[in-house]
Amino acid sequence: xxxxxxxxxxxxxxxxxxxxxxxxxxxxxxxxxxxxxxxxxxxxxxxxxxxxxxxxxxxxxxxxxxxxx
Amino acid sequence: xxxxxxxxxxxxxxxxxxxxxxxxxxxxxxxxxxxxxxxxxxxxxxxxxxxxxxxxxxxxxxxxxxxxxxxxxxxxxxxxxxxxxxxxxxxxxxxxxxxxxxxxxxxxxxxxxxxxxxxxxxxxxxxxxxxxxxxxxxxxxxxxxxxxxxxxxxxxxxxxxxxxxxxxxxxxxxxxxxxxxxxxxxxxxxxxxxxxxxxxxxxxxxxxx
Ligand code: SF4
Ligand code: SF4
Ligand code: SF4
Numbered sequence: 280x281x282x283x284x285x286x287x288x289x290x291x292x293x294x295x296x297x298x299x300x301x302x303x304x305x306x307x308x309x310x311x312x313x314x315x316x317x318x319x320x321x322x323x324x325x326x327x328x329x330x331x332x333x334x335x336x337x338x339x340x341x342x343x344x345x346x347x348x
Numbered sequence: 349x350x351x352x353x354x355x356x357x358x359x360x361x362x363x364x365x366x367x368x369x370x371x372x373x374x375x376x377x378x379x380x381x382x383x384x385x386x387x388x389x390x391x392x393x394x395x396x397x398x399x400x401x402x403x404x405x406x407x408x409x410x411x412x413x414x415x416x417x418x419x420x421x422x423x424x425x426x427x428x429x430x431x432x433x434x435x436x437x438x439x440x441x442x443x444x445x446x447x448x449x450x451x452x453x454x455x456x457x458x459x460x461x462x463x464x465x466x467x468x469x470x471x472x473x474x475x476x477x478x479x480x481x482x483x484x485x486x487x488x489x490x491x492x493x494x495x496x497x498x499x500x501x502x503x504x505x506x507x508x509x510x511x512x513x514x515x516x517x518x519x520x521x522x523x524x525x526x527x528x529x530x531x532x533x534x535x536x537x538x539x540x541x542x543x544x545x546x547x548x549x550x551x552x553x554x555x556x557x
């Protein structure tokens with residue numbers, strides 16, 4: 280897995296997250312958590328940017344962004 | 349990923365709809381889908397019901413995801429707006445109250461039992477085969493017909509948006525989901541909200557959204 284260029288990370292647009300938890304279920308490394316039933320939060324130190332949560336999110340509020348390592 | 353017992357609760361959702369087809373009084377069991385999420389959110393301040401146990405969400409995920417009966421397109425922007433989600437919640441709850449009122453009328457003897465299931469608040473489907481009488485009051489049966497109507501209607505809406513959009517797009521505007529999130533938001537308060545946002549912002553170098 281190439282991590283050469285910028286690292287890819289999932290970013291949640293929390294203002295429109297419905298806290299359904301579909302992203303949590305699908306994340307292979309448990310990098311997402313629903314905080315107090317209000318919104319999803321990605322642990323940026325764990326996320327590997329695989330994009331599974333992006334596909335799954337019923338509200339389509341997750342994006343993969345390149346972040347500088 | 350490891351499967352847990354609660355990943356199979358979709359079976360109960362299928363069972364529920366099936367049982368109601370044969371005996372409408374089973375519709376009463378649907379109250380669990382109403383009270384459990386509320387109890388979890390009020391008691392623990394989480395959307396644990398949605399996040400783990402909701403069989404309906406799992407069912408849509410299964411049919412739309414695994415079986416591929418979904419276009420897997422993004423929901424339109426308005427569908428995830430608070431205006432629409434809260435509006436739908438209010439509409440849904442009004443219809444719920446109306447159903448309770450109709451039940452009350454039967455209890456009070458002001459109206460006869462209607463052995464029908466109403467789909468999408470408009471279409472009356474015959475359902476008399478599922479009623480075999482009750483030793484209790486007919487109002488008990490009226491509530492069952494009314495509650496089953498609500499459950500069937502939300503399933504049909506959910507299946508529709510499952511096909512059109514992402515498998516679990518019902519969860520975007522599901523009244524129980526919206527309501528439990530509202531409760532959690534109120535319980536978490538401004539500090540809870542700030543906490544959820546702050547840590548996210550801090551961990552993203554330069555990525556303040
Ligand atoms: S799947 Fe999307 S809407 Fe649901 S909790 Fe995750 S980010 Fe929020
Ligand atoms: S991109 Fe992959 S690793 Fe990162 S949060 Fe989403 S599912 Fe988990
Ligand atoms: S939003 Fe509704 S359908 Fe989706 S998981 Fe929650 S209660 Fe179930």
